[in-house]
Amino acid sequence: MPDFPSTTTRRQVFGGVTAGLVLPCVLAACGQSSPGGSPAPSGAGSSTPPPSANPSTPSGPLAALADLPVGGGKLVDGVGGRKVLLVRTSDTEVKGYDPTCPHAGATVQPPTGSTIKCPLHGSTFDAASGSVTGGPAKTGLKTVAVKVEKDQVLLA
Incomplete structure (x- = not known):
């Protein structure tokens, strides 16, 4: 087990471990970025086609x-x-x-x-x-x- 100073609490140790595990997951959930660091445009990097030009109009009668x-x-x-x-x-x-x-x-x-x-x-x-x-x-x-x-x- 690592040697921690006597003033280090369990909460500090496990909090640091948890943050180390959670942070990469949170960052991965943020989505892809374009090369400039800004969010990628909608639909970028996915196989879902972009919405139609007029998504509010159905193709036929209800x-x-x-x-x-x-x-x-x-x-x-x-x-x-x-x-x-x-x-x-x-x-x-x-x-x-x-x-x-x-x-x-x-x-x-x-x-x-x-x-x-x-x-x-x-x-x-x-x-x-x-x-x-x-x-x-x-x-x-x-x-x-x-x-x-x-x-x-x-x-x-």
């Missing part, structure tokens, strides 16, 4: 209007792997919501009648407006702009 019964809804894939809750409020109108409950982040379920419910803690939301109708959530669902064109539901 759903067919016929797949959404009036008064009902459906969870669909939106942009970037995010879900969208589509709710058909009339023969020609569809509302879009972020299905993330503002209370605890659970995914709300498609409506039953005029109510959207969170299965985690029971918060309820109005299907036509997304506003909160029963807690514990304090705010309503965030809207996602959608439109109906040629019997297809698209992001607006």
